[in-house]
Amino acid sequence: MRIAAIHTYPVKGCYRVDQDSAAVEPWGLAGDRRWLVIDPETGRAITQRDIPALTQVRPEPLTAGGGLVLRTPGLADLTVIEPAGADLTQVSVWSFTGLAMLAGPAVDDWLSTALDRKVRLVWLDDPTRRKVNAEFARPGDTVSFADGYPMLLANLASLHALNDLIAESGSVEGPLPMTRFRPNIVMDDAPAWAEDVWTGGRVRIGEVTFRVPKPCDRCVVTTTDQETGERGREPLRTLARHRNVDQGLMFATNLIPDTPGRVAVGDPVEPL
Numbered sequence: 001m002r003i004a005a006i007h008t009y010p011v012k013g014c015y016r017v018d019q020d021s022a023a024v025e026p027w028g029l030a031g032d033r034r035w036l037v038i039d040p041e042t043g044r045a046i047t048q049r050d051i052p053a054l055t056q057v058r059p060e061p062l063t064a065g066g067g068l069v070l071r072t073p074g075l076a077d078l079t080v081i082e083p084a085g086a087d088l089t090q091v092s093v094w095s096f097t098g099l100a101m102l103a104g105p106a107v108d109d110w111l112s113t114a115l116d117r118k119v120r121l122v123w124l125d126d127p128t129r130r131k132v133n134a135e136f137a138r139p140g141d142t143v144s145f146a147d148g149y150p151m152l153l154a155n156l157a158s159l160h161a162l163n164d165l166i167a168e169s170g171s172v173e174g175p176l177p178m179t180r181f182r183p184n185i186v187m188d189d190a191p192a193w194a195e196d197v198w199t200g201g202r203v204r205i206g207e208v209t210f211r212v213p214k215p216c217d218r219c220v221v222t223t224t225d226q227e228t229g230e231r232g233r234e235p236l237r238t239l240a241r242h243r244n245v246d247q248g249l250m251f252a253t254n255l256i257p258d259t260p261g262r263v264a265v266g267d268p269v270e271p272l
Helices: 052-056 105-115 156-168 194-198 236-242
Strands: 002-008 017-019 021-025 035-038 058-061 068-071 078-080 088-093 096-102 120-123 151-155 185-188 202-205 208-211 215-217 248-257 261-264 269-271
Touching: 002 021, 002 261, 017 058, 035 088, 052 105, 068 105, 078 105, 088 120, 105 120, 151 156, 151 194, 156 185, 156 194, 156 236, 156 248, 194 248, 194 269, 208 261, 236 248
Parallel strands: 151 185
Antiparallel strands: 002 017, 002 185, 021 261, 035 120, 058 068, 068 078, 088 096, 096 120, 151 248, 202 208, 202 269, 208 248, 215 248
């Protein structure tokens, strides 16, 4: 088993960045989901669940000094610098409520135009603020603006098996690409659903050891074409028939790193 692909998502809900290698930090891959689009009135996170058009915003990390270049059709590119020392505002992501730094009105205006809705962009200046669900974590485990856990591992063989089930159902939507599931690490050369039996154990990926707290319960984002923003019914319809565990529709598995390190495409994946 080995790493076939590595992805980060600098702005939660926006387009992915493909990586050859990435640093593993306690709260996730370096640069992953440190930026968040929020409702300016409530501070609530805005994701593809709310606005599928986030798929059309493509962040590119700057190679020096931190920050991003934001791109979308019809607008000039916008450079966004990490707003060190900027004003803080209260934001909420699921059950978490805490502080993040405002990116600034020029960024807010650009994103509001791109998404055709008033929004703000914030930066998680201190990624130790947000704790992982204590039921599945150790004291001190933290997470960025990802849904709940620092990293997500997906298995190409499991995707192939799921696509076979979609085809057998008569659906015309498949086969679906792995990008629908927005993983951080994609592994190859593993049996289908091998990740299921790792729950509660550990896995070594490259030089880093991870805990495997629980499978990932999927939502409507997986029905969203990551290239166009268009929505369908799959894979949720098929997951509901074949991967329904206590009303959770499971695909891929969450990871919590034991220590910092680095992972690269081609690194071995070894359950411990």
